[in-house]
Amino acid sequence: MSKIFFFDLDGTLLNKDKVITPKTMEALRQFTDAGNHFCINTGRAIDSAKAVYNGLGLNFKGSFLCGSNGTEIYSVDEDKYVYKTGVPLEMVPQILDLADEYGIHCHTYNETHIVSRHDGECMDYYRRVIKTPLIVADDVMQYLKTAPSKMIAIELHDHDKQERFRKALYELTEGKLTLLYSNPYYMEIFPSEAGKGSAVKRLADILGIPVENTYAAGDEQNDISMIEAAGCGIAMINGTDLVKKSADVITSDDNNHDGLARFILDAI
Secondary structure: OOOEEEEOOEOOOEOOOOOOOHHHHHHHHHHHHOOOEEEEEOOOOHHHHHHHHHHOOOOOOOOEEEEOOOOEEEEOOOOEEEEEOOOOOOHHHHHHHHHHHHOOEEEEEOOOOEEEOOOOHHHHHHOOOOOOOEEEOOOHHHHOOOOOOOEEEEOOOOHHHHHHHHHHHHHHOOOOEEEEEOOOOEEEEEEOOOOHHHHHHHHHHHHOOOHHHEEEEEOOHHHHHHHHHOOEEEEOOOOOHHHHHHOOEEOOOOHHHOOOHHHHHHOO
16 A cells, blocks of 8 residues: 655755755655655645756656645646645735735735736745746736635734734635745635645545555644644654644654654655
């Protein structure tokens, strides 16, 4: 019976230089050579997850990418989506209007670009890592033909202001969207039926893998649902306290010192 291992990227699978170290890479090769599945489960959109997968030189048979906090599941081998949902189109301008009212940067995505009403400091900060091309336009909706996989709100200086926006947005959308922080500055906005944990259950079901053969590792708040959903949930020692409380086990070493290598090998 094959197994599947779900990985967050930043702070988990990747070190501070945004690469997978040789020891962890070798563990991944052994895990996938044994007929098991590798899956990146990230808040990043699929195009960004693909760029990471290809940029790191990964070539594991049976690989999947879960993007935008579980709203997209993509088969690398088949080069196609196996699941996709998104923020209802009619909600997008409402969310952007509310963000403008609260003075919070907010943007969304189509399949090829970041789409935003505004450029500036927050976008510059975001695009230090995310290299997806950017469209800036007053009328964002002309660039969205289908429900976007997610939206993201960014506030670099005033978390209390971000929290006020989050509470107002929750009321506006009547709880139909999940609003959670992927780091202290970024608030992810996506449909409540999605989430990294839902992606674990959904993809395992598609592949016919029992939950006890699923593993998930992460370090931030948006990783908690997948850590709780997996048969074995692993928190990085460099992760937040909330993540550690949610996990079955905690790594002894951090993401810069091959913290996951032993767990990957033990999962074979």
